[in-house]
Amino acid sequence: ILNVEQSPQSLHVQEGDSTNFTCSFPSSNFYALHWYRWETAKSPEALFVMTLNGDEKKKGRISATLNTKEGYSYLYIKGSQPEDSATYLCAPSPYQGGKLIFGQGTELSVKP
Amino acid sequence: AAGVIQSPRHLIKEKRETATLKCYPIPRHDTVYWYQQGPGQDPQFLISFYEKMQSDKGSIPDRFSAQQFSDYHSELNMSSLELGDSALYFCASSLKATVYGYTFGSGTRLTVV
Numbered sequence: 685i686l687n688v689e690q691s692p693q694s695l696h697v698q699e700g701d702s703t704n705f706t707c708s709f710p711s712s713n714f715y716a717l718h719w720y721r722w723e724t725a726k727s728p729e730a731l732f733v734m735t736l737n738g739d740e741k742k743k744g745r746i747s748a749t750l751n752t753k754e755g756y757s758y759l760y761i762k763g764s765q766p767e768d769s770a771t772y773l774c775a776p777s778p779y780q781g782g783k784l785i786f787g788q789g790t791e792l793s794v795k796p
Numbered sequence: 797a798a799g800v801i802q803s804p805r806h807l808i809k810e811k812r813e814t815a816t817l818k819c820y821p822i823p824r825h826d827t828v829y830w831y832q833q834g835p836g837q838d839p840q841f842l843i844s845f846y847e848k849m850q851s852d853k854g855s856i857p858d859r860f861s862a863q864q865f866s867d868y869h870s871e872l873n874m875s876s877l878e879l880g881d882s883a884l885y886f887c888a889s890s891l892k893a894t895v896y897g898y899t900f901g902s903g904t905r906l907t908v909v
Contacts, residue, residue, distance in 0.1 A: 727799075728900045729900075730897025733896060780892060781827050781846060782844075783852050783854060784898065786838045786839045
């Protein structure tokens with residue numbers, strides 16, 4: 685069983701601020717790390733999937749890094765906008781096509 | 797683009813009743829996953845199917861069963877419902893051979909009264 689921890693649990697920032705959050709997971713029995721963005725009343729939206737140590741992915745103002753040796757991933761949002769307000773979930777999977785083990789998420793609120 | 801479709805969106809059942817939740821994956825996806833998210837909790841993995849065979853099992857109660865059919869849709873059957881079964885049930889699908897993010901449906905909110 686993997687224990688996934690995300691921090692902080694919630695974050696309130698002003699529009700234009702850059703922010704980052706952390707996902708930590710046991711580095712053993714690891715295949716891939718998924719990041720999801722989840723808005724209330726919608727389905728989780730896949731942001732990134734990373735498998736290799738040192739992987740960096742970018743999608744617009746959002747980027748993520750992965751360290752599989754020490755078991756952590758960072759998600760960065762540059763110049764936060766109100767539409768970035770959502771819960772950001774990370775989830776490692778132990779093998780290809782395997783189940784996702786979710787953390788509790790980081791709830792981001794961006795005020796105009 | 798087609799998404800993962802779950803039905804119904806909302807369901808209200810009484811204790812001890814039975815409920816069936818349906819999930820229609822993205823076309824050509826071969827793997828389906830079921831998750832349960834209780835109030836204030838992380839999504840918990842219940843069960844998954846690959847090519848119509850159960851591929852993994854999580855914290856799924858014995859009162860629940862699931863299967864994947866020949867058209868790849870999946871159904872989660874829940875019997876002897878308890879108040880604690882009230883939750884949001886998500887289905888996700890993926891193509892196992894790829895390393896893309898799994899696609900989630902909008903969920904079925906089950907309320908047991």
